[in-house]
Amino acid sequence: MEETIFAERTLRTFYENPLGRLFFQALLNNRAFCTVYGWRMDSSASRKLIAPFIEKFGIDMAEAARPVEEYRHFNDFFTRTLKLGARQWPEQAERFGAPGDGKLLVYPELHADVRMPIKGTACTPAGLLTSEQAAAPFAGGAALVLRLAPPDYHRFHYPDDGTAHASQEIPGGYESVNPVALRRVPDLFCRNKRAVTMFDSEHFGRIAYVEVGAITIGTIVQTSRPGHIERGQEKGFFRYGGSTVVLLFEPGRLQFDADLIADSAQGMEVKVQAGEGIATAI
Numbered sequence: 001m002e003e004t005i006f007a008e009r010t011l012r013t014f015y016e017n018p019l020g021r022l023f024f025q026a027l028l029n030n031r032a033f034c035t036v037y038g039w040r041m042d043s044s045a046s047r048k049l050i051a052p053f054i055e056k057f058g059i060d061m062a063e064a065a066r067p068v069e070e071y072r073h074f075n076d077f078f079t080r081t082l083k084l085g086a087r088q089w090p091e092q093a094e095r096f097g098a099p100g101d102g103k104l105l106v107y108p109e110l111h112a113d114v115r116m117p118i119k120g121t122a123c124t125p126a127g128l129l130t131s132e133q134a135a136a137p138f139a140g141g142a143a144l145v146l147r148l149a150p151p152d153y154h155r156f157h158y159p160d161d162g163t164a165h166a167s168q169e170i171p172g173g174y175e176s177v178n179p180v181a182l183r184r185v186p187d188l189f190c191r192n193k194r195a196v197t198m199f200d201s202e203h204f205g206r207i208a209y210v211e212v213g214a215i216t217i218g219t220i221v222q223t224s225r226p227g228h229i230e231r232g233q234e235k236g237f238f239r240y241g242g243s244t245v246v247l248l249f250e251p252g253r254l255q256f257d258a259d260l261i262a263d264s265a266q267g268m269e270v271k272v273q274a275g276e277g278i279a280t281a282i
Contacts, residue, residue: 001271003103003149004057011176015184028215030174031193038075038219041240046074053077057151079154079221079237089159089232089275093203096254096279097232099245100146100156103269104278106256107143110248125248127190128210130170134196137206138248142256144278146245147177147269148238155237156211156245157274158229162201166226170194177214177244189246195220195236199229203281208248211236232275254279 013020014028027033040046050071054061061068063086071077089097098104110125125143126135148154158164172193175185185191193213200206211220220243222236256279263270272278 004151008180011178011180015176015181021184028174033174038239041075041078042073044073047071049074050077053151059151075240078150078240081155082153087157087232087274090277093160094281095277096204096281097159097275098146098272098278099159099209099235099247100148100274101153102146102148102245102272104147104260104272105145105264105267105269106260106278107145107264108256108261110138110141110143123187123190125208127187128194128246128248129196129208134208135248137250138208140251142249142251142254144247144256146247146272148243148245149178150240153274154239154243155274156235158199158201158209158224158231158233158235159207159247160201160203160229161231162199162229164224164226164229164235165198165200167195167197167222169220170196172213174213174215177212189244193220195222197222197235205250205253208246209235210246210248211238212244212246213238214243252282254281 014024015021050068053059053074054068063082065081065083068077071080124135125138126132129135146156170193173188173191175181175188175192177188177192181188189212195211197209198206199209213220219239220236221239224233224235257277260270260278
């Protein structure tokens with residue numbers, strides 16, 4: 001399937017045109033622009049953007065917790081919650097459910113030369129976590145990259161019961177996470193603002209749970225607190241714009257489904273929903 005890219009012409013100008021790239025770096029790749037844009041999406045005037053957005057991307061509002069007319073502004077709609085039961089986690093405790101809706105790539109073994117999120121890029125686990133020491137437990141382990149496009153449900157969840165530690169914010173830029181941008185800025189996951197939470201899960205060992213910010217995303221909201229976590233519990237959400245969740249796993253903890261491994265080896269993303277089974281505990 002060919003993805004419908006939100007604001008594709010503008011995005012390509014920023015990443016494929018030298019003058020557009022210069023403009024983006026000089027004026028837009030900063031927190032101030034993201035904050036101002038966020039204010040615009042929080043204004044009542046932005047309500048008029050909701051209906052055309054739903055129609056263009058074919059968003060299923062039947063699963064949303066509230067009808068369209070109840071959203072106060074675009075960001076209210078963008079961070080929408082779903083009806084109870086709209087997303088289901090596997091019944092088997094040893095099955096690992098996707099942490100959110102989006103397009104998925106999996107990495108069954110993190111060798112020293114593995115780069116994320118796509119072949120040929122330059123972001124290592126140590127670069128993502130900004131520390132060789134923090135990344136050491138995940139050497140030889142596994143990883144997944146879940147890319148959220150603007151039309152997706154933008155809340156992310158814990159995949160298992162366990163204990164969550166305090167989230168650590170890592171400052172950085174606000175590059176787009178779309179493949180158009182990744183081709184031009186291959187190490188952007190290690191450049192962008194992000195949040196890292198260490199999660200000790202009951203069935204899958206320690207997990208490094210990383211949310212990566214992006215263009216127009218000045219805030220990654222953590223709605224859960226450190227401490228005891230239940231499977232499927234909401235962890236947080238992204239405000240307006242597409243973004244990415246990266247999970248790192250210790251060696252020998254889980255096995256991704258064979259079809260996901262085969263597709264990811266070809267660089268082909270697979271569309272998943274939060275809670276959908278994608279791996280099994282070892």
